Amino acid sequence: MTADKTTEKTKLNEEQEILLDLTNNMKLNHIHTTMQLLYSLPSQILNKTAHIQNIINQQYKTEYEKTTIDFIIDFISHDPIFQSYFPLQLEIPVLI
Numbered sequence: 001m002t003a004d005k006t007t008e009k010t011k012l013n014e015e016q017e018i019l020l021d022l023t024n025n026m027k028l029n030h031i032h033t034t035m036q037l038l039y040s041l042p043s044q045i046l047n048k049t050a051h052i053q054n055i056i057n058q059q060y061k062t063e064y065e066k067t068t069i070d071f072i073i074d075f076i077s078h079d080p081i082f083q084s085y086f087p088l089q090l091e092i093p094v095l096i
Contacts, residue, residue, distance in 0.1 A: 015081060022075070025068050030060055031076070035086040038073055049073060 022031060037052045045051055053069045056062065076082045 026072055030056055031072055032086055034072055
């Protein structure tokens with residue numbers, strides 16, 4: 001195995017570990033819906049993450065705190081690799 005392939009495999013494992021750590025905070029489908037709402041809701045909405053928090057908690061009957069939503073959004077939004085895991089796909093008007 002070459003150094004490039006070893007580095008790539010190690011990086012993939014690191015990405016998987018980070019994704020698993022994220023799922024300790026929030027279920028994967030909830031993360032996906034959170035990101036879909038972030039992409040779909042108008043940027044002019046004041047307190048956008050609070051609205052996302054309310055929609056997620058109502059939709060999934062959860063009690064996520066705003067800090068959890070903020071953390072997930074901030075982490076994924078600033079990493080192109082993780083952004084690619086959550087592309088815009090969901091029909092959001094059904095939720096809002």
